[in-house]
Amino acid sequence: MFSIDAINHADWSRIMDIQHKAYADDYPESVDVLKAKWLLAPETCLAIRNDEDLLGYCLAHPWPINDTPKLHVELNALPETDDLFIHDLALHPDARGQGAAKELVLSVLNIARLNHYKQVHLVAVQGSEQFWCSFEFEILAESQISAGYEDEALHMSVHLK
Template sequence: MINIRTIRAIDWPAIMEIQRECYHQLDPEPLEVMSNKAELAPACCWVAERQGKVLGYLLCHPWRAHQPPPLSVPMRRLAGHDEFYLHDLAVAGEARGIGVGQRLLATALEFASDEGYEHAGLVAVQDAPAFWRKQGFLPADTLKSLDEYGDGAVYMRLPLAEPA
């Protein structure tokens, strides 16, 4: 059984290992930058675990629509609240294909909808744009250069359903 829960301090070594495993076109973000998101938005940063082992993570936070945050820079504060921003979703190789990413995403989108967000946004990197299209995200305009996100990076958004 896969359990989704908010991130705890003891999860960071596993999260950092999963990040190192998953990102081959970008330099991994340092722990200070990764944990900064959970410090500023602890209710919307999750891990997926099975039998106590972290299999994947999703770091999210409120942000300004159409203006993705910089990579590898700690945030002093959350900038804007008009978009629920999915900063980083990664799943360990051993857990791919069993629904970990979809479970993390479903948790995040339900949270965002319940909190009243109208859109979720992200920058898809490496070979991820196809995955995000399958989840309903569509390319969207941004005035910000995405060069720091690597070749082929795409800013994408998803309209969220109204809370029931």
């Protein structure tokens, strides 16, 4: 049904289309900002496909849990850490409700375990808290979220076993 593999150069126009449809005017970042994350951590940036059609993507990279990266800032280097940050996970609207998001999250968590990350964290937006809770993510109560996110955004993490 679905295949998950590494993001490649040919995926970027579709990724930008998916990002625009997923976030409208809320969070769209430039292709340069997103590509910088991918180029720094390609092993944790994934695409989910149905045959050749790109349905969604996940951009994740190392980042310490006591902080969240700023939106719209191009990263030039990554810090040494055993924490993985899911920067963005988005699906094309036509792919929702088919289990693609679940498969993508499970793949990222598996890669994190294989690479000996201790925990994975993210900023939940657009009311996605319950989705992330289904993967045992919990809200980090004493956390600061970088500027640019909605007031309702939540910093969440899961400890890997």
